[in-house]
Amino acid sequence: MNDSVAGIGARVLRREDFRFIKGRGKYVDDMVLPRQTYAVIVRSPHAHATVNSIDSSAAAAMPGVVRVLTSKDFEAFGGLPCGWLVNNQNGDPMVEPKHPILAEGKVRHVGDPVAVVIANTKAQARDAADAVVVDYSELPAVVNMRQALSNPPAAVHDEAPGNLCYDWALGDKETVDAAFAGAAHVTRLEFTNNRLSPNAMEPRCAIGDYDRSNGDHTLYTTSQNPHVIRLLMGAFVLSIPEHKLRVYAPDVGGGFGSKIYHYAEEAIVTVAAKVIGRPVKWTSDRTEAFLSDAHGRDHVTTAELALDADGKFLGLRCDTLANMGAYLSTFAPCVPTYLHATLLAGQYKTPLIYCNVKAVFTNTVPVDAYRGAGRPEATYLLERVIDKAAREMKIDPAEIRRRNFIQPDEFPYQTPVALVYDTGNYEATLSAALAASDYAGIAARKAEAKSRGKLRGIGLSCYIEACGIAPSAVVGSLGARAGLYEAATIRVNPTGSISVLTGSHSHGQGHETTFAQVVADQLGQPIENIDIVHGDTARIPFGMGTYGSRSIAVGGAAIVKAVDKIIAKGKKIAAHLMEASADDVVFENGQFKVAGTDKQIDFGSVALTAYVPHNFPLEELEPGLEETAFYDPANFTFPAGSYVCEVEVDPETGVVEVCSMHASDDFGNIINPMIVEGQVHGGLVQGIGQALLEQAVYDDNGQLLTASYNDYTMPRADDMPSFTVDHQITACTHNPLGVKGCGEAGAIGSPPAVINAIVDALSELGVEHVEMPATPRKVWRAIQAAKK
Amino acid sequence: MQSFNYAKPASLADAAAALAKAEDGTLLAGGQTLLPTMKARLAAPSDLVDLAGIAELKGISVSGGTVTIGAMTRHADVAGSAEVKGAIPALAALAGGIGDQAVRNRGTIGGSVANNDPAADYPAAVLGLGATVRTNSRSIAADDFFTGLFDTALNAGEIVTAVSFPVPQKAAYVKFPNPASRYAMVGVFVAKTASGVRVAVTGAGNGGVFRVPAYEAALAANFSPSAIADGVISAADMNSDLHADAEYRAHLVAVMARRAVAAAG
Amino acid sequence: MPTVSMTVNGQTVSAEVDGRTLLVEFIREHLALTGTHVGCDTSQCGACVVHVNGEAAKSCTMLAVQANGASVTTIEGLSEGDDLHPMQAAFKDNHGLQCGFCTPGMIMSAVDLAKRNPNPTEAEIRKGLEGNICRCTGYHNIVKAVAQGAAGMRG
């Protein structure tokens, strides 16, 4: 590998930053197309109601109004598709009700779109939206999952009278039950994994444009995966072939999963632009975002861990109710199943695992993948129940984990829940984390805190995740309706500059820097000569986008494969120029060399020759130097690590202060440590936010009580400490860069570390569990309850 | 936001006249409450009368044991004022804890007091210090001014011109912020004055800011946290919401009151 | 419709606007300065922070008419051409941004903070940024950036 400063492993400052810090980023809402109109969506104020009639005549007559659209205008089109089929235990497919673009006769959650008002200005559209009269008959709202199944107040969908989407299981219940019967100790924990709203700071936005002269549609949208949107919307919803539909996601202000999915508004502006013959822009406001962006998590779980007398795990048994919300969002069904139950082995040799998941329809916003997606829920389940077991058995929490770790010499390791871990070293991350956080010295810090009237606690969590989503054959067998490879094109231009077209998408991750580092390293070229192009279906051959920490592991690997093809062709051209055999040509530090001689020719000359083929083996080779590669990995990657959190509780008020958080991660090889640390920091705050602050709360009528930042607690700078982060490395064995991905770890590993620390602080009072988010009120209540 | 007529008078008299003439007029001060409310379409006044052009509403003066703050004086100016810091440091600190810097750079004391948000900070200081609210037609004692949630003794069209705070012997304000909005979930202002002790609580009550006579009596006898060590107030009149139930709020009032007494020294 | 005139990034601008036009709408839509962002409806996220007469203000919570006669600085006016203001440079040097959406408002708030408190502690920086929400960075590197930026502004 090349050891130039810009290569793999260097802390290269981000190349994208200049435009953002100068205020020159180009987000969708920054775009104004000629003759653009503005759409405002009329949304249901009710959680569940029949729509008797919609009278838009007054609205249509208001100043500046161009058109009012209702579900009738969308009759010709399909519903929003679900990309993953999960089967019931009995083999029947899940219930998959239609998810119409605009509500058809019935609204199923507050915020369900009912009508669209299009006007010359946003203010006019907003004024007219208030004048659309919708006559509703309210129906009982289905909110609580247990009640939805056992005593349904209503059916969210006629197809699912008991509100059950699917009843799925992994593992053999009988053998697991038998293991429990023979166990020395069983620990049981019931808990909720709190519902979250992703809250990327850029609200979603979409602009539809239509060119009547050639039938071309363009959708500008805030998406993490424009090609996926083109596929879903073009093929399944609007029947627009790929060559007539361009989807472009320019700068995107954060996603965290919420911008993976195909949303109604994308179809609305695409259709509307054709109907009115002018571009149509829709921009979400924040309250709309709370009411329409897919939420995350929302599990109610019972977990039981069986142990022998030495604290060795014998079996794990869990039941989860997973909220799907009112409709199935793009990836929703796979989150609590294949991204959750399959991770329940964690870092441990638990021999037997059984997990039952019932997915439930409710009159709430659809729930889908949010940073970590299923894996935070699995990690929380496991790391909380293990911690409780350790406490009950009076074994140190670090020690009980060590006794059960998969050992470094046991890889590849087949878990009982379908995954094969390729590599890892869990002791390495645990001991690094314990040392960095002075785990051994906690007693003194607890005593010192006590002298100030505070209760101090330390908590740890050892997480694993399956990232780099792919392989296609595996996900296909599990119900995915698409392949999950990635594509890349390397276009070497005549003067040797390089355009890298990637199907991954950057919405904060810094691909323009890291991907360029990879190419600079492999081709021995200055990073300034390399541009990363992403986000536009018109310019990039294909792609599956960015989520599940897959960009470097899958997208980066596709780039490496394309680079390999460039080098292979370059060698042939160089061999011709140097009158050598291609087999004798090696490529090093940007030079093609004839091995064992001092003959060499630089990359730029080869590039130029490829485009000015005056002296070129035209009979064997085509001119030009551009290669495309698709990469479909052989396995998931398995980042893992240990997090240690230290908190101080004010017992008088219940306020929890996070004093420190240390993250020890194994992400395999690292391209840019600065960017990786940034990803961890961001994930940590989302995880600590879940543990202490954030929750999307519905009342019994299905009204979202937390629909603005007045009530949804976003983590702010003064809620958080600074962090310490380190990396231990076991390189991934099956991708060319040896990388595992780092985007979600922080959000996966941190919540149980925080709650374990709080329980540790309060354990002397007899507190065994505090639900997330551990708000001051809840912590204070837990203390009061323990006192009684 | 719905459309409105906008006027920016240069004198109090013109402002009062503009307001009187309007069909459904509203005063605009810093706009930090009014504009978000209008954006959410929870208010749709026909006319906005902007007070920003009236010089006499701005400024801080200290004389004869009274700090007088003009209605259009911004939170940032009160927080940064050497005079206020010298005379009533608790008041400067309270202003410095309202919202964030950008909010403090626009929001005004007049707007805050007139709005009487049950979770606002200033009402606790006004009531806790026994201040006097001055308007274009009269002076209103704090005890008579705050009449309920978002409700005050102000008549329609009446304009707050200033608030006069008597300088206490000692005082402190301790706020337990709502974790999401950062407004007061419970805020307690404690003041020891020549004429006795006053304790005012914001954020907690279901009728807005209120005084706690039991604490005042106990602290008048012995101005120390221990004097109110077991003084939990009744949860019956406390507000209950997503973030804090009534019992927890009542408990926090006691804790914040003790901390305020300790901070006052 | 009222006419507003103000100085934005050193240039005098004047336009007839609907009275309800927010300052942020005036900046983004009338002046096409799209570096100032909108991230919420309740005046809490700080993505829209600009300087009005040298002080931080949430441009989503101000009418354009309220800025009549004022001098407004947006992120685009903080430095010229290829130059960077010390606070901008510090955000780049410390990886203080990821998606960049909160960044303009964050930088404008940070400059205001450093002007008021030229040598802030970590706690003061964290407190001083409470009106600016970032969902990407976890604030860690923003805090470092603001410390460096403040040092740079001290000169």
Ligand SMILES: Cc1cc2nc3c(=O)[nH]c(=O)nc-3n(C[C@H](O)[C@H](O)[C@H](O)COP(=O)(O)OP(=O)(O)OC[C@H]3O[C@@H](n4cnc5c(N)ncnc54)[C@H](O)[C@@H]3O)c2cc1C
């Ligand atoms: C993000 C954010 C956080 C905040 N946090 C807090 C907090 O922690 N604590 C807190 O106390 N407040 C908080 N506020 C509110 C802030 O303090 C406001 O500035 C204040 O409540 C209103 O003052 P204003 O000058 O902005 O008034 P405006 O919004 O202009 O007016 C408010 C109301 O008062 C009326 N009014 C204004 N001036 C007068 C006058 N002179 N005479 C009669 N009526 C008048 C108006 O007509 C209007 O009805 C916050 C606001 C925001 C946006």
Ligand code: FES
């Ligand atoms: S846009 Fe959120 S504070 Fe202005």
Ligand code: FES
């Ligand atoms: S960098 Fe994305 S919100 Fe701050």
